[in-house]
Amino acid sequence: MAFINLNNVTYKYPLTKTPALQNINLQVNEGEFVAIVGPNGAGKSTLCYTLAGFVPHFFKGEISGTVEVAGMDSSKSTLDEWVLNVGLAFQNPFNQISGAKYTVFEEIAFGLENTGVPRNEMKPRVEEAMKLTDISNLADRSPYSLSGGQQQRVALTSILVMRPKLLVLDEPTSQMDPIGTREVFGVIRKMAEGGMTVVMVEHKMEWIANFADRVVALKDGQVLMEGKPNEVLTSELLAENGFGVSRYTSTTREAKKQGLWKKENLPVTLDEAVEGFKK
Amino acid sequence: MHERLSFFVKRDSALHHLNPLTKIVLALSIILVSIFSPWYWTSHGLLLVVIVPLVFIGKVANEYFTSALRLILPAAGFIFFMQAFFQPIGQTVIFNFWFLDITQESLLFAFRIATRITVMISAFTLFLLTTHPSELMSDLTRRGLPPQFAYVIISTLQILPQMQAKAQTIIAAQRSRGLDTESTFFKRIGSVVPLVSPLVFGSLVEVEERAIAIEARGFTSKKAKTSLYEISDRSSDKFIRWGLVILVIISIVLKLWLS
Amino acid sequence: MKIEINDLRFTYPTGLEALQGISLTIESGEQVAIVGQNGAGKTTLVRHFNGLLQPTAGSVLIGDWDTKITSVAKLASRVGYVFQNPDEQLFSKDVGTEVKFGPRNLGYSKDKTDELVKRALTLTELSDKTETNPYDLSPTWRKMVALASVISMDTPIVIFDEPTTGQDALSIARIAHVIAELRREGKTVVTITHDIDFCAENFERVIALSEGRILLDGVAANIFGQDEVLAQTYVDPPQLTRLGKKLGFKETVRNQEEFLTSLRGTSDSE
Numbered sequence: 001m002a003f004i005n006l007n008n009v010t011y012k013y014p015l016t017k018t019p020a021l022q023n024i025n026l027q028v029n030e031g032e033f034v035a036i037v038g039p040n041g042a043g044k045s046t047l048c049y050t051l052a053g054f055v056p057h058f059f060k061g062e063i064s065g066t067v068e069v070a071g072m073d074s075s076k077s078t079l080d081e082w083v084l085n086v087g088l089a090f091q092n093p094f095n096q097i098s099g100a101k102y103t104v105f106e107e108i109a110f111g112l113e114n115t116g117v118p119r120n121e122m123k124p125r126v127e128e129a130m131k132l133t134d135i136s137n138l139a140d141r142s143p144y145s146l147s148g149g150q151q152q153r154v155a156l157t158s159i160l161v162m163r164p165k166l167l168v169l170d171e172p173t174s175q176m177d178p179i180g181t182r183e184v185f186g187v188i189r190k191m192a193e194g195g196m197t198v199v200m201v202e203h204k205m206e207w208i209a210n211f212a213d214r215v216v217a218l219k220d221g222q223v224l225m226e227g228k229p230n231e232v233l234t235s236e237l238l239a240e241n242g243f244g245v246s247r248y249t250s251t252t253r254e255a256k257k258q259g260l261w262k263k264e265n266l267p268v269t270l271d272e273a274v275e276g277f278k279k
Numbered sequence: 280m281h282e283r284l285s286f287f288v289k290r291d292s293a294l295h296h297l298n299p300l301t302k303i304v305l306a307l308s309i310i311l312v313s314i315f316s317p318w319y320w321t322s323h324g325l326l327l328v329v330i331v332p333l334v335f336i337g338k339v340a341n342e343y344f345t346s347a348l349r350l351i352l353p354a355a356g357f358i359f360f361m362q363a364f365f366q367p368i369g370q371t372v373i374f375n376f377w378f379l380d381i382t383q384e385s386l387l388f389a390f391r392i393a394t395r396i397t398v399m400i401s402a403f404t405l406f407l408l409t410t411h412p413s414e415l416m417s418d419l420t421r422r423g424l425p426p427q428f429a430y431v432i433i434s435t436l437q438i439l440p441q442m443q444a445k446a447q448t449i450i451a452a453q454r455s456r457g458l459d460t461e462s463t464f465f466k467r468i469g470s471v472v473p474l475v476s477p478l479v480f481g482s483l484v485e486v487e488e489r490a491i492a493i494e495a496r497g498f499t500s501k502k503a504k505t506s507l508y509e510i511s512d513r514s515s516d517k518f519i520r521w522g523l524v525i526l527v528i529i530s531i532v533l534k535l536w537l538s
Numbered sequence: 539m540k541i542e543i544n545d546l547r548f549t550y551p552t553g554l555e556a557l558q559g560i561s562l563t564i565e566s567g568e569q570v571a572i573v574g575q576n577g578a579g580k581t582t583l584v585r586h587f588n589g590l591l592q593p594t595a596g597s598v599l600i601g602d603w604d605t606k607i608t609s610v611a612k613l614a615s616r617v618g619y620v621f622q623n624p625d626e627q628l629f630s631k632d633v634g635t636e637v638k639f640g641p642r643n644l645g646y647s648k649d650k651t652d653e654l655v656k657r658a659l660t661l662t663e664l665s666d667k668t669e670t671n672p673y674d675l676s677p678t679w680r681k682m683v684a685l686a687s688v689i690s691m692d693t694p695i696v697i698f699d700e701p702t703t704g705q706d707a708l709s710i711a712r713i714a715h716v717i718a719e720l721r722r723e724g725k726t727v728v729t730i731t732h733d734i735d736f737c738a739e740n741f742e743r744v745i746a747l748s749e750g751r752i753l754l755d756g757v758a759a760n761i762f763g764q765d766e767v768l769a770q771t772y773v774d775p776p777q778l779t780r781l782g783k784k785l786g787f788k789e790t791v792r793n794q795e796e797f798l799t800s801l802r803g804t805s806d807s808e
Binding site: 039040041091147148149171174175177178179203206242243244245246247248250251254255258260270273274277278 | 575576577676677678703704705706707708709710732735772773774776777778780781784785794797798801802
Binding site: 049080084087088090096106109111112117118119122144155158162 | 287289411412413416417430433434437438441484485488489490491492493494495496497498499500501502503504505506507509
């Protein structure tokens, strides 16, 4: 059975009329790296909250269908059990700082303290996680003194240190510069190769195409399309529905119309574009 | 830019090494003794003989005298004037202003209340300056305080300076839209809504997101919590705590007995 | 309206020297993008344009007004400033009232205010949402309300701080449209952005800041060609610029049109 199994999931937040998710069916295998794309209001964050157990346990509202992750069934598990297996980091890093810790090191240890990890294990685990995301040099800084991009790395590290089976990330690199983004995608790829399952919402198409195994395109709470990154990100369907596409894709589409691009498939990344135009 | 958004100052001092609970008891005892002591000069004495030396022992003199007093003195000054003018006690008029009489008695009373306020805020400030927030939280939860409760206290202490920073941004944004926050009193009153409502709404969103973030990190996990640091609670800590409790009891008894 | 900055230096009370001698002239009607890594001093610089920050040394002139002796409230009639986070400025019960706030503060007549508000709402595609509470809108639309509430002030200079952060493709296209419209009206637009593709498609002049100094300043095509220098401030050239370079184009290309022109040039010569 698939590691993530969403079956006909429809969900409505309290006090709203239209469902945020409609008949979502999604299967993800263990160790897979899946990217979610879509315009604002498509239900991307709601899907993240569903996978992380916050829908419906935290937000309440009406849910139908089945949500199964790592052998747990959402209707039978409580949120505190769920979060032991599923880690969530979201966009605004500032609001993810616990506010109860004085240094970055302590901030990262917070989740370990809460889940009863013995003290002698805690230190090496925090150090290892910080090394992975390359923030060891920030250990003694106050989390509030950091830049947005650095805070995002801290938020990610705070989740990675808990060693979840499923990592759910909602635009985790939105405030990072290109170099930071590249590094973080590299770390996440490595985690996936180590067996961690990753679901990530992201706008940066070029990076998705370079790193993800599969792309799911959402619109109006429904799955519009899913498949291999290049196939989804270059499809006409996405362009027609107002999805952001990489400039390599949009410009090559125009070039193709003028007969300047000879290949069948359009590119998403720089390398694909260079290769296609050189031929 | 904001390197220090918590009150805590990391130093190596005897005060810093005390157990967090001992420091809470210390602050509360100072406050209670200042309230209950029957003698006029107790608060003044506490300020000069207890708080000021502790500020130096805790190695936070710089922070206390520069930033904390800037907050405390205006508050104490305000209370002094209110009490001096509006406290209808005593006959010995030494100063008269319009229909208000200032008597020797009201002046003395005002001086006492203002000092007491200074002592109370100072004791609390001293505690904040020398207590590591997460040590405090771990220590209180270990002693059986519900973690939610401990978290609310600690995070509030950290979030106040952040809200201040946020308020600065909102003021900047509204001034850029031509909001006059500087000239007349009435213009200032009129600028309250544009300044306060974004702050309140923003805080509501923040609270929800922060709740999700800490929940995602197992905050309500039913497992027994552990702590990154070992928090010292030496026998000297227990001794100090009991000593302070006895002092408070003595001052309450004296108050009841002498009045 | 011209912006003249003369050897501007700014030091925060913490001792951080955020700006270390910036001299710069922005002519009336210019469209300028400011790029550079976090902490390069971008926001610190533009906050001097409307007097929110006062120079530690040097001067900033907005037309004939020296920001040192002009109040922020007065400068607001010349410089509009859209902050990054709309939630830090929206407070009214409906969009219409929110957008009216700026022009009312500037003391415009009722007729003029109504006209400016109408124009701002049309430009930002909010005309059908005037009665809505801003907080019932999605964050994307709240951003448009923030834009409208500054545009309605009809200032000759408009500053945008990271307008595209958190916005989707449709919203970015809307913002680009607003900027194009402001350009058409002859307004000066200064935008801080780290969305370098957005920058390439909408701005003629680019200023790259690094550690409180101007690293590069000039025509976009020249700036984007210097990828080694840009790397110092952690900016990657736009996607099409990088592609053009890899394909060996002689010119630095910025947008689709230039790319396709160069592409045709190379395939013809073969």
